[in-house]
Amino acid sequence: MKASHLSNRSLVLILVMICLLLAAGCQGSSAKNLKNAAVKQGEKASDPVTLKVMFFGSKPADMDKILAEFERLTKDTLHIKLDISWDIADTYNQKMRLKMAAGEQIDMLFDASWMSLEQNIGQGYYQPLDDYFLNDKYPGLKQAFPQAILDANRINGSLYTIPLTSNYTDFGTIFIRKDLREKYGLPPIQNMEQFQVFLEKVEQNNPEIIPFGIGNRGFFDMFYNFKDKQTRFRAVPHVIYGTGVEFNLVLSDDGKQVLGATTIGDPEADYAKLPAPFNQSNYFYSHNDKRVEFSRFIPADVLSNVEDLVVTGKAAAGEGAISGISKIKQRLKGAVPEADLEVFVYNDAARTLQPKAIGTSYKAWNNIVIPIFSRHKEESMKFINWLYESEANHDLFELGIEGLHWNKKGDHMYEMTPYAKDYLFPAYELTLNPLLSRLNADHDEQTLQYLQYQASEDSYYRVALSGFTFNPEPVKIEIAKVQPRFEAFNLITQAGLEPNWREEASKLNAELRMLGLEKIRAEFIKQVQAYIDSGGH
Amino acid sequence: MENSIARQDQAIKRITLNKKPSFFKEIRKNHLLYLLTLPGILLLFVFSYLPMFGIVIAFQNYNPVKGILKSEFVGFKNFQFFLESSDVYRVVFNTLFLNFLFIGFGTLASLIIAIIFSELKGKYFKRIAQTIVTLPNFLSWTVVATFATSFLLYKEGLINQILRDFGLEGFAFYNTAAYWPLILVIIKLWHAAGFGSIVYLATISGINPEIYEAASMDGATRWGKIRHITLPMVKPTVMLLLLLAMGNIFYGDFGMIYAIVGKNALLYPTTDVIDTYVYRALVDLGNVSMAASVGLIQSIVGFVLVVTVNQLARKFSPDSALF
Secondary structure, three states: OHHHHHHHHHHHHHHHHHHHHHHHHHHHHHHHHHHHHHHHHHHOOOOOEEEEEEEEOOOOOOHHHHHHHHHHHOOOOOOEEEEEEEEOHHHHHHHHHHHHHOOOOOOEEEEOOOOOHHHHHHOOOEOOOHHHOOOOOOHHHHHHOOHHHHHHOOEOOEOOEEEEOOOOOOOEEEEEEHHHHHHOOOOOOOOHHHHHHHHHHHHHHOOOOEOOOOOOOOOOOOOOOOOOOOOOEEOOOOOOOOOOOOEEEEEOOOOOOEEEEEEOOOOHHHHHOOOOOOOOHHHHHOHHHHHHHHHHHOOOOHHHOOOOOOOOOOEOEEEEEHHHHHHHHHHHHHHOOOOOEEEEEOOHHHHOOOOOOEEEOOOOOEEEEOEOOOOOHHHHHHHHHHHHHOHHHHHHHHHOOEOOOEEEEOOOEEEEOHHHHHOOOOHHHOOOOOOOOOEEOOOOHHHHHHHHHHHOHHHEEEOOOOOOOOOOHHHHHHHHHHHHHHHHHHHHHHOOOOOOHHHHHHHHHHHHHHOOHHHHHHHHHHHHHHHHHOOOO | OHHHHHHHHHHHHHHHHHHOOOHHHHHHHOHHHHHHHHHHHHHHHHHHHHHHHHHHHHHEEOOOOOOOOOOEEOOOHHHHHHHHOOOHHHHHHHHHHHHHHHHHHHHHHHHHHHHHHHHOOOHHHHHHHHHHHHHHHHOOHHHHHHHHHHHHOOOOOHHHHHHHHOOOOOOOHHHOHHHHHHHHHHHHHHHHHHHHHHHHHHHHHOOOHHHHHHHHHOOOOHHHHHHHHHHHHHHHHHHHHHHHHHOOOOOOOHHHHHHHOOOOHHHHHHHOOHHHHHHHHHOOOOOHHHHHHHHHHHHHHHHHHHHHHHHHHHHHOHHHOOO
């Protein structure tokens, strides 16, 4: 009897303890909630609002100085603090998506079409921002983002992004070691034939140098056809992304009808159904022959190469976007002091500074978005408005502290001070803007000319279907099946490593058809036609 | 006489049968002990079993904004992409093949290292050597990948430079898929074998030294002692670890393979495993449900394998079985 009494008592005791523990747990969180609520109420009076921001790249050494200056300047107006996290690009994309999938509270983050902008908008992750632009309450936004830019960046009829762009393109160029070219007695390079001669000279005279130091993305745009303006078709380099494979889309002359969409490896009979010159596969793919031809100049382990071979002086030439040249040149001179670099722009019309030479969809290549999970949409937009309100505000974030990191020079230009290296802010993640961004005066005259040319509205023409975005949802299973196959093939041909690419492409195409290529193609054509029918162009 | 023994046997059997109480009787009898396990069970339930309802994502068209409860249910549709892909046989084969190599050679190497260390007598040498073989395990795969590059590049790689110094032809490692199972196994062994030997070393040092002494007195050689004492004594541990490894055999080592092979499509034929393949297939779509479906397949296969191998272990070596 006594024993049972005791056990009952201990049973009760233990149960009470468990209850207490659970209650303590609940209490803990509710107490915290209460405290949070209290903090929120008091926030307006004392504590600044902290905005959580996600960027990729490495944190500039002096970032905290700039943030401190920002807080000092806006203590009585905005009263905002920025909490910025930095990740390397590869990790960033995954982390950002994971945070969105988990519904984490982030106030501003970077996203782009080349990351996962359209998919994330499709998932409903981002807030529409239409009300803030062209609104007198936000003069900074009104001044820096004119109607044309906003129109080009609407997706599904709404504006979900703060579009960051200073030019509509950053065109591809080949970087060439000027000192070597002069050593071989060659004239400045004007075409691919001369470039090939240069590479051969490197091979003969400097066997220790890799003639053409490209990385694991292979050749970028250098062999593409830039002559034919893509106003009635879309193919590389203006291919429409998100379809798992790359389609060449052809429209009728009046632009009202989709005539067809072909892809690599399709039988010639499929091409023959289209009007000339699209009636043969060579029109779209002859660049692959050039890649194979030039592959003897590239590094042996090209697909595993992630090193920038030009900046270390290991390669005599490389390919990249023009705005990067001054930084590449600086680093190269650090490694090889006597080296010099010049650019060869392979788009003929752009090299000769012709008007309407560069195709664009007028879409920003980079964007800031505000996730649906943010509780500080208003404050975030106020910050962006402040940033674009005045040149001084904008310069602070883009270039750092005047006099310390940079100095004004000439008309809307700047020059770097020796301390500039402590604040190399990735402008394309927050501040890039056609009206406010200054040009770097350190560029040589030729590059400066190109940069001014690509900053001019008149250098561009609108590609067909510029506002179209493919929605992968209806065919996502097919895309998931087709994509890894196509991507593997593409990586190899992009580096010119498959001399029999035509046969391999036909084989691949037959396989992709079994995996659902035709379903994707039909959906793609359907969506484009629907876009045109609803007045898109 | 025999009859009485048989009767006794039966009696014992009856007693043992009677001893097996019903579930409720057992609970009533030991309720205090069971009560003590309750917090642990609760914890396990909350943190390991409740989250399993998340599996439902694999059967939904999951949208985080709508949440798990409001997302549309689509049945087995998400499984289609993986099961219908033509590459699936290749990546499953690569995953299993590489994992068998990793597990087989890894166990062997760890065991050899553990035995060598248990036989070594020099105190300082042993400590230093042990640290050196354990250290690589703490390097991230990204760092290991840079090491690998400096060894394997065609022009500047260490191996090819040495070969060329001897007047031999170099190997284009990064262009030839056939070398890669071997290369990956070597890298894996270098990275993990030393660390893996710690468990075996602990088991070996747990063996009663008197057994070795007795064997020495009977004239056993060092090799004889390893063969007849050490190896049989570590066998249960080896089996246990193999069994646990079976559960992960359907998972490719993404961290390792993605860091070292990356986007080198020329090497995909032998190095593309389920995880890298799924990553490539879904990286642009960012579809949580489809990824979850593949994860579910992997865990189910792992679960089935662990149970099967455990049954086999119970049959052939009862000491080593997990449950």
